[in-house]
Structures are given as C-alpha cells and as structure tokens.
Amino acid sequence: MKNLIVAKFGGTSVANFEAMSRCADIVLADSNIRVVCVSAQSGVTNRLVSLTRAEITLAERETTLTEIREIEYAIVEALGKPEWVCLALDNLLNELKTVANSENLVNSMQLKDQIQSYGEQMSSLLFAEVMRQRGAHAVNFDIRQVLKTDNNYGKAEPNVEQTRLQAEKLIAPELEKTVFITQGFIGSDDEGHTTTLGRGGSDYSAALIAEALDAETLQIWTDVTGIYTTDPRLTQAARPIPEISFDEAAEMATFGAKILHPATLIPAIRRGVGVFVGSSREPKAGGTWILNQVENKPPYRAIALRKDQVLVTLKSPSMLLASGFLAKVFTILAEHKISVDLVTTSEISVSLTIDNPTNSTSKGLNPLVLEKLAEFCDVKVEDNLSLVAVIGNHLQANSGVGGKLLSALENFNLRMICQGASAHNFCFLTKTEDAGKVVEHLHAQLFDAI
Missing domain, CATH: 3.40.1160.10 (Acetylglutamate kinase-like)
Known part of the structure; x- marks a missing residue:
C-alpha cells in the first residue's frame, strides 16, 4: 500500500x-x-x-x-x-x-x-x-x-x-x-x-x-507536542524541536529521552521510514519530524537525562601494560546480554555504566555477573546516579564547546565524563538527587540565550 x-x-x-x-x-x-x-x-x-x-x-x-x-x-x-x-x-x-x-x-x-x-x-x-x-x-x-x-x-x-x-x-x-x-x-x-x-x-x-x-x-x-530541548518537567524553558536528524534523535533516545525508545529508530533508518512525533491531545499543534537530513545543525540540540544508572569500576594491577583485560570483561557482559553505555579507562582500571531500571522485571546487573568479574579484578559498584547527555552536532570539533559545557557545570560534582566517541554527545554522571538541578541549569546556559 x-x-x-x-x-x-x-x-x-x-x-x-x-x-x-x-x-x-x-x-x-x-x-x-x-x-x-x-x-x-x-x-x-x-x-x-x-x-x-x-x-x-x-x-x-x-x-x-x-x-x-x-x-x-x-x-x-x-x-x-x-x-x-x-x-x-x-x-x-x-x-x-x-x-x-x-x-x-x-x-x-x-x-x-x-x-x-x-x-x-x-x-x-x-x-x-x-x-x-x-x-x-x-x-x-x-x-x-x-x-x-x-x-x-x-x-x-x-x-x-x-x-x-x-x-x-x-x-x-x-x-x-x-x-x-x-x-x-x-x-x-x-x-x-x-x-x-x-x-x-x-x-x-x-x-x-x-x-x-x-x-x-x-x-x-x-502526551507532548514533539521532542523538546529537554524534558519539560525539568524546566519550563524547554521548547519543542521542529526537526531533528536520525543521529541526534538516536542519541537522545539512547541517553534517556522518555519520548522515544532507544531502539525505535533502528528499523526506521534501515528502511528509510520517516518518523513524526506529536501529541494526541493536540494533533494540530505540530510536532517533531525525525529526518535523515536536516538544514539546521546547531552545536547544542537537546539535553537528555537517564536515571537508574549503576557505575561499575573494575581495577586490577595485572591490567597494567597487559592485553585482553577488556576483552575478558566484555565477554562476561555479553554472555549476560548486558549493554554498556559509557566507558572510561586508566592504566589499571575501567569504569562503565549500566542501565538498571527500578521498575522492570529484568535487571541490568545481577550477582552472578559481579561474582564472575570479581574472580580476576576488584569490583566497586555505585548506584543512585543519573546520566546527563548533551546532544548536538560536531561536539568534537567545535572550538570552545567542551570548555563552555564544563564552565556551566563548575558548581556541580561530576562522577564521570565521556566525550569524543561521538560527534553528537557529551555525557557525564551526577548524583540523582542533583540531576534535575543540573539539567535545568545547563539548559539555561546553553539554550536560553539562543
């Protein structure tokens, strides 16, 4: 048809x-x-x-x-x-x-x-x-x-x-x-x-x-008129986005935008299906089109928040100048079908984040995984964390982007920072109790002046 x-x-x-x-x-x-x-x-x-x-x-x-x-x-x-x-x-x-x-x-x-x-x-x-x-x-x-x-x-x-x-x-x-x-x-x-x-x-x-x-x-x-610059429940300054690229929307979905399931765009991209997001309460109010190509590619498009994050830090002196440690870690995670969002490494340790939703029948992290990891390294688990992701374009290359973001966050404690793997996101962890305030402040710094 x-x-x-x-x-x-x-x-x-x-x-x-x-x-x-x-x-x-x-x-x-x-x-x-x-x-x-x-x-x-x-x-x-x-x-x-x-x-x-x-x-x-x-x-x-x-x-x-x-x-x-x-x-x-x-x-x-x-x-x-x-x-x-x-x-x-x-x-x-x-x-x-x-x-x-x-x-x-x-x-x-x-x-x-x-x-x-x-x-x-x-x-x-x-x-x-x-x-x-x-x-x-x-x-x-x-x-x-x-x-x-x-x-x-x-x-x-x-x-x-x-x-x-x-x-x-x-x-x-x-x-x-x-x-x-x-x-x-x-x-x-x-x-x-x-x-x-x-x-x-x-x-x-x-x-x-x-x-x-x-x-x-x-x-x-x-129940909202499209995709917003952030969750409107976090700040009244959030505003709808008329159009957004598949890449940007995929990053938003992956890092917590409630309006889209993370995997939604995969079939759409494969088959070139156009995606429209709108409000069933106000169908004539417009919405957001998710497209392969968009005319406007601003450095900052939106801020996404994902709660229920667990930070796992694995430390082993044997990791120093050795190969195969990360392969061993990710083999165990793969066996248990655990997806990792963020990863940072040092000489003898690796930290990674795992989604661990409280209201779900299946947890992202379980005792068996921790036992297997503990067989060859020290394991530290931290919870009550939230992941904040700034979504945009050319975040790797734009001069001053990283500095502006970090300056805006100087009064908050950040547990982990990831940038560079994607041109479309800048991610960090913060305490869940601070997450709402972080997003509201960051939105004001990055979007209110535009």
Whole structure:
C-alpha cells in the first residue's frame, strides 16, 4: 500500500475512553493510517510488574488485580458494555489472575512476560471497539502472529526477516480495507510463548511493523507536542524541536529521552521510514519530524537525562601494560546480554555504566555477573546516579564547546565524563538527587540565550 502510515499511541494517549476517542479522531482523519499499535493504559504496566514481585502479599495481589479491572471496565462502561467485549475482556482478566497466582511466577521470566502482555492485549481490544463504534472497519489483531523474536524473555530480540514474512502474509493483503489495531511491546518466540521487547518497547514494535510493511511514515503519538530541548518537567524553558536528524534523535533516545525508545529508530533508518512525533491531545499543534537530513545543525540540540544508572569500576594491577583485560570483561557482559553505555579507562582500571531500571522485571546487573568479574579484578559498584547527555552536532570539533559545557557545570560534582566517541554527545554522571538541578541549569546556559 502506497503512503502507508503506522501509528503508535502511548499509555497516556489511551488512558481512558476520552483519550481513546481523541486517538480515534486522529486515525479516522487520515485514511493512510492502516496499522495502529497501542500501549497498555497508563499505570497498568506498573501494576502488572508489581504482580511479579516476590514480596507481594495475597491481599496486595487481589487489590492490584481489582485496580486493573476497574481501569479496563471504566472504558467498557463508556462503550455501552457490549456483550462480546465484556466476554473477551473477562477472559483476559481471568487468564491474568491465573498466571498471577502461579507458584512459578517469581522465578520464570517467561511467565513474567506473559503477565506484562495483558496490558496491551486489553488496550487493543478496547481501542478496536472504539474504532468500530465510530464506523471504522477495524480488527483487533494479535501481533504475536507477526512479530517474531528469540526467547530472551524480558528483552527479546526481534527476528526481522521472519517478522517481515509474517507481516506480508497476514497484514499486507488486507490493508486497503481494514485498519489493524494491535499491540506494542509484545511478540512471540519460535515455540509460541509470549515475549516482550523491554520497557518502552511499544515504539520499537511499531517501528518494526512499519519496516516490515514498507510504510512511508511512523507516527508516534504521546502526551507532548514533539521532542523538546529537554524534558519539560525539568524546566519550563524547554521548547519543542521542529526537526531533528536520525543521529541526534538516536542519541537522545539512547541517553534517556522518555519520548522515544532507544531502539525505535533502528528499523526506521534501515528502511528509510520517516518518523513524526506529536501529541494526541493536540494533533494540530505540530510536532517533531525525525529526518535523515536536516538544514539546521546547531552545536547544542537537546539535553537528555537517564536515571537508574549503576557505575561499575573494575581495577586490577595485572591490567597494567597487559592485553585482553577488556576483552575478558566484555565477554562476561555479553554472555549476560548486558549493554554498556559509557566507558572510561586508566592504566589499571575501567569504569562503565549500566542501565538498571527500578521498575522492570529484568535487571541490568545481577550477582552472578559481579561474582564472575570479581574472580580476576576488584569490583566497586555505585548506584543512585543519573546520566546527563548533551546532544548536538560536531561536539568534537567545535572550538570552545567542551570548555563552555564544563564552565556551566563548575558548581556541580561530576562522577564521570565521556566525550569524543561521538560527534553528537557529551555525557557525564551526577548524583540523582542533583540531576534535575543540573539539567535545568545547563539548559539555561546553553539554550536560553539562543
């Protein structure tokens, strides 16, 4: 289908019936939107994750399940309680309760992924009905039939070729006459078990589907009017960016910009899919286009913040004038599928940062990794840190850029600084308690005078 648009709506965009109705307006206003990926309603995924905690009590579990049911049924009530929707929703809620009461849940990443999938499954069921009641020929499509992954539960890797073949077979032939309402964040492995792409993976799912169907545009609809110079919750001076390059946006996503999942742009870049980010509350207010080429390339484009960072410092005298130490370290990290963001080295030590999200079923760092590292070096772990990244262009070459940044930060304690590996970022660690103040001050120094 020519001019195909894949649209993704985040959790706040589908939070309730009124929010879903706004999203339906957007879809119905553009006949080129034929695939819609939805997140779970705002707050639902957090509740689902809480069900997987070892410390949750029976009473807390029942309360959480009741809260989820109330969120979903508030939308069903607004839809007029159609019988078949109630039946389908009750089936999902009953399945959820059964899995939540499983004795193996705490120790099974497979069951944890299954638990988390119910948010998106319920959301797509209800949004498809919103669309149908507005006169659209819409179907609630199970994306697990198409989005195929490995079995690395909690952070599954997609099989791009298999996903493309399934999309061409099951979705493409019906695009002209059907709007597919489907789920973000989830897929399935070769055995048919539900997998998840990690927190924030709904963006990634939509991008993978857009790639598989050769879509012209991927629209990401959220609660803000595009990508801002920084998180507007950190400073009122933050302002929207009309356009940004793929390279800059990828850096922003990687280093914590909440509006984009870090992997979102990879499929878009591979297939040349244009990406638009806008607000489902204000669809006519414009947004941000992410493009291969942009006319304006300022030295400073934005500031990103990523919390929940762990700094691991590995020290060994045997590292002095020796080869193979880093290879040994990164072999262990690779075996446990741990991704490192920042790295600095000295003669006898190496420091690296690892993302360790607090609200996730899978941690970036675990005791087994630390034990293996401790076999050949001293290991020091520091937490309660945040990563701040200044995103821009030619940050390596622009005269005075580094000096200006460091001067702006002279009153703050910085734990680690990285620059030089990329022309698009200047990164450092700071205490989480100071991170908000650091970003606000830095934004004032770099952007307010422009």
